[in-house]
Amino acid sequence: MFVLRPAELTDLPQIESIAAKSAIGITSLPPDRDRLTDKITNSRYSFASEVDLPGEEAYFFVLENANTGEIVGTSGIAAAAGFHDRFYSYRNEIIVHASQELKVSNKIHALHLCHDLTGLSLLTSFYIDPTFVDSDLPDLLSRARLLYVAEQRQRFADKLAAENPGVCDAEGRSPFWDAVGRRFFNMDYPQAEQLSGGRSKTFIAELMPQYPIYVPLLPAAAKLAIGQLHPDGELPFSILMDEGFEADTYVDIFDGGPTVEARVETLRSVRLQRRMTVSTSLPNLAETIESGRAVMSIVANTKSEGFRATIAPVVIGTGSGVGNGSDHIGVSREVAVLIDVDDGDAVRVVPLDTANHHLTGATW
Amino acid sequence: MVVVRPIRANDLAPLLALVRDTGVGLTTLPNNEGLLRGRIEASIATFSGTAEKADEQWVFVMEDTTQNKIVGICAIAGAVGLREPWYSYRVGTVVHASRELGIFTRTPTLFLSNDHTGASELCSLFLAPEYRVGRNGALLSKSRLMFMAQFRERFSPKVIAELRGVSDESGRSPFWESLGRHFFSMDFAEADYLTGIGKKSFVAELMPKHPLYSSFLSKEAQAVIGETHEMTRPARRLLEQEGFRFEGHVDIFDAGPALESDLVDIDAVQKSTTHAVAAVTEASADSASAAPLMLISNVHLAEFRVGLGRCQISDDNVVISADIAKALGVMVGDTVRVVALSPSERA
Numbered sequence: 001m002f003v004l005r006p007a008e009l010t011d012l013p014q015i016e017s018i019a020a021k022s023a024i025g026i027t028s029l030p031p032d033r034d035r036l037t038d039k040i041t042n043s044r045y046s047f048a049s050e051v052d053l054p055g056e057e058a059y060f061f062v063l064e065n066a067n068t069g070e071i072v073g074t075s076g077i078a079a080a081a082g083f084h085d086r087f088y089s090y091r092n093e094i095i096v097h098a099s100q101e102l103k104v105s106n107k108i109h110a111l112h113l114c115h116d117l118t119g120l121s122l123l124t125s126f127y128i129d130p131t132f133v134d135s136d137l138p139d140l141l142s143r144a145r146l147l148y149v150a151e152q153r154q155r156f157a158d159k160l161a162a163e164n165p166g167v168c169d170a171e172g173r174s175p176f177w178d179a180v181g182r183r184f185f186n187m188d189y190p191q192a193e194q195l196s197g198g199r200s201k202t203f204i205a206e207l208m209p210q211y212p213i214y215v216p217l218l219p220a221a222a223k224l225a226i227g228q229l230h231p232d233g234e235l236p237f238s239i240l241m242d243e244g245f246e247a248d249t250y251v252d253i254f255d256g257g258p259t260v261e262a263r264v265e266t267l268r269s270v271r272l273q274r275r276m277t278v279s280t281s282l283p284n285l286a287e288t289i290e291s292g293r294a295v296m297s298i299v300a301n302t303k304s305e306g307f308r309a310t311i312a313p314v315v316i317g318t319g320s321g322v323g324n325g326s327d328h329i330g331v332s333r334e335v336a337v338l339i340d341v342d343d344g345d346a347v348r349v350v351p352l353d354t355a356n357h358h359l360t361g362a363t364w
Numbered sequence: 365m366v367v368v369r370p371i372r373a374n375d376l377a378p379l380l381a382l383v384r385d386t387g388v389g390l391t392t393l394p395n396n397e398g399l400l401r402g403r404i405e406a407s408i409a410t411f412s413g414t415a416e417k418a419d420e421q422w423v424f425v426m427e428d429t430t431q432n433k434i435v436g437i438c439a440i441a442g443a444v445g446l447r448e449p450w451y452s453y454r455v456g457t458v459v460h461a462s463r464e465l466g467i468f469t470r471t472p473t474l475f476l477s478n479d480h481t482g483a484s485e486l487c488s489l490f491l492a493p494e495y496r497v498g499r500n501g502a503l504l505s506k507s508r509l510m511f512m513a514q515f516r517e518r519f520s521p522k523v524i525a526e527l528r529g530v531s532d533e534s535g536r537s538p539f540w541e542s543l544g545r546h547f548f549s550m551d552f553a554e555a556d557y558l559t560g561i562g563k564k565s566f567v568a569e570l571m572p573k574h575p576l577y578s579s580f581l582s583k584e585a586q587a588v589i590g591e592t593h594e595m596t597r598p599a600r601r602l603l604e605q606e607g608f609r610f611e612g613h614v615d616i617f618d619a620g621p622a623l624e625s626d627l628v629d630i631d632a633v634q635k636s637t638t639h640a641v642a643a644v645t646e647a648s649a650d651s652a653s654a655a656p657l658m659l660i661s662n663v664h665l666a667e668f669r670v671g672l673g674r675c676q677i678s679d680d681n682v683v684i685s686a687d688i689a690k691a692l693g694v695m696v697g698d699t700v701r702v703v704a705l706s707p708s709e710r711a
Contacts, residue, residue, distance in 0.1 A: 095573075097547055097548075097569065097570040097571070098569075098570070099566045099567075099569055099570055101563065101566045102558070102563065102566050102567070102570070104548065104570060106547060106548065106549075106570060108546075108547060108572070110572075110574070183469070183471065183577070183579045183580075184460045184467075184469050184471065185467060185469070186467075186469065192465075204465075206462075207460045207461075207462055207465070207467060207469075208460075209458075209460075209471075209577055210458075211473070211574050211575040211576075211577065212574045213577075213580070214546070214572050214574070214576065214580070216546035216547070217542075217543070217546060217576075217580040217581065218580065
């Protein structure tokens with residue numbers, strides 16, 4: 001069984017080897033021991049702190065094989081993008097150049113450097129061991145974060161965003177960077193990023209062109225790269241798309257990758273999740289699970305420092321028996337132990353397969 | 365004898381014949397009868413004092429009085445951009461620097477501007493090819509400066525002249541190809557024509573409004589920013605001799621330079637002087653070749669004339685030859701304005 005939980009300093013060696021494997025572009029997972037140590041420390045502080053308004057907290061989760069202790073994935077949430085400063089993106093805009101007199105109307109695509117996403121909460125650090133890409137674990141890794149957000153609304157902004165890697169070749173050469181950033185830096189993107197010494201991208205962004213970029217003036221390869229996803233980013237991206245994130249408006253200022261955003265309440269998992277009382281002793285629980293009539297769900301406790309989430313079959317209370325109503329769900333004792341809940345504790349639950357469940361159905 | 369004088373209504377037919385020789389790029393003189401007639405009417409209204417400031421057009425023709433033939437045209441717009449916005453790109457620089465990253469990049473930019481709004485503009489210069497000899501070109505161009513010197517209160521403190529930018533024999537402008545074409549799917553020649561018939565602001569409204577990084581343009585396009593068409597280089601040299609300077613404004617279509625000067629700083633305006641005609645000699649202008657060739661004009665508005673000749677100046681008086689006196693329509697006792705044609709020969 002797998003469990004998603006806050007990262008601990010003891011996870012450092014494993015996280016370090018994951019960071020070394022992760023793609024260029026997942027800048028939130030730097031292959032650098034000191035920075036990773038800071039990241040975990042800051043995360044532990046974030047989970048532990050009392051928060052009224054989102055600030056500089058950054059929550060870092062690891063996905064652990066509970067049987068072996070092996071870490072097979074990471075994910076994170078930054079409470080407020082660009083908290084200390086600004087969060088830069090390019091906004092896709094259409095400028096209509098029209099003249100009634102000349103009977104001409106042209107739609108011109110331009111990229112505007114903007115701070116629109118500053119202060120949004122940012123989903124970060126997604127990494128899954130390639131062995132598990134075809135399993136349910138990527139869903140747990142990505143979507144359990146949303147259960148944490150749903151439980152801890154005061155810690156996060158009303159909108160979430162997520163950066164996705166843009167296209168580049170095997171050497172990390174990005175056609176978008178080559179056409180835009182390079183003109184102002186005269187260096188490769190990985191080099192520029194390295195030079196910035198792990199400081200926020202703001203540091204680099206301030207050197208980027210501040211005026212809108214007229215897309216028609218860019219070379220073909222750079223035009224194509226705008227909003228184009230790196231193949232490595234497809235899995236986390238598709239999960240976010242299924243959640244209802246919107247990808248048309250913003251792109252990364254360095255590699256042109258799509259930056260998605262959405263209001264928290266509109267996300268599928270947030271709308272479908274329910275806060276329920278857990279029970280390990282509902283009538284016929286074991287039989288229902290064994291017969292396959294339980295609903296495979298992501299289920300998370302409602303703690304912060306002690307946050308745990310897993311995928312498990314759950315049984316909805318029937319209104320009779322121990323739970324005494326449909327606010328109760330039944331999970332196996334093993335699951336209860338894994339996510340550290342006792343009978344009567346609250347949990348957040350969302351069906352794994354949201355497509356097959358009606359949004360309004362209390363009985364999903 | 366060639367002389368420059370205000371345009372008249374009956375100049376239309378010979379002017380049309382002349383204009384057919386005009387290539388692409390002389391935007392203020394398109395091959396369009398209605399438009400030319402309009403400009404002539406505007407000029408007549410301007411000279412008669414009935415035109416509004418925004419519509420003032422001082423149009424002159426060069427006439428070969430011996431042949432009784434129109435051989436050139438030039439004009440001054442009283443104040444540009446008061447009816448329709450006047451656009452140009454200002455060439456700027458943006459520096460992106462970080463001491464910590466060891467980065468210092470200097471990027472040229474183009475800012476769309478209306479900076480020249482209200483300026484007087486020297487425009488529409490065209491000389492028949494067979495007359496592009498001797499000092500005719502200089503006379504035609506500088507005749508306007510003599511007019512402005514005489515009637516300076518009628519012009520704006522700032523004077524500009526837009527020069528044709530680089531294009532090839534087929535009228536293809538590398539700057540237009542790299543910029544304008546993306547925003548406006550037409551050839552430079554067509555955009556240029558629309559400009560000439562008074563629709564420049566319409567075209568301009570289809571152009572990018574935000575500052576542009578020149579480095580996003582083709583190398584070819586970057587190379588012609590502020591460069592003058594080969595055919596227009598002599599015109600540029602003449603203006604530069606008179607103190608006009610390229611101050612970083614270029615045409616939004618072909619990136620040709622706009623030269624500019626304060627009216628009072630124009631050399632011919634500063635150094636030309638008025639004198640009473642003391643005597644008229646029978647000697648022809650060419651005979652006294654030791655004296656410098658002078659721009660000589662009368663001081664009439666509607667009957668303004670300017671030509672080239674030699675003269676002897678003593679204090680307030682001047683002695684001119686009979687042929688120039690006849691061409692200018694002046695007699696002994698009348699006032700003329702004079703200045704050496706070549707700035708190097710001016711006091």
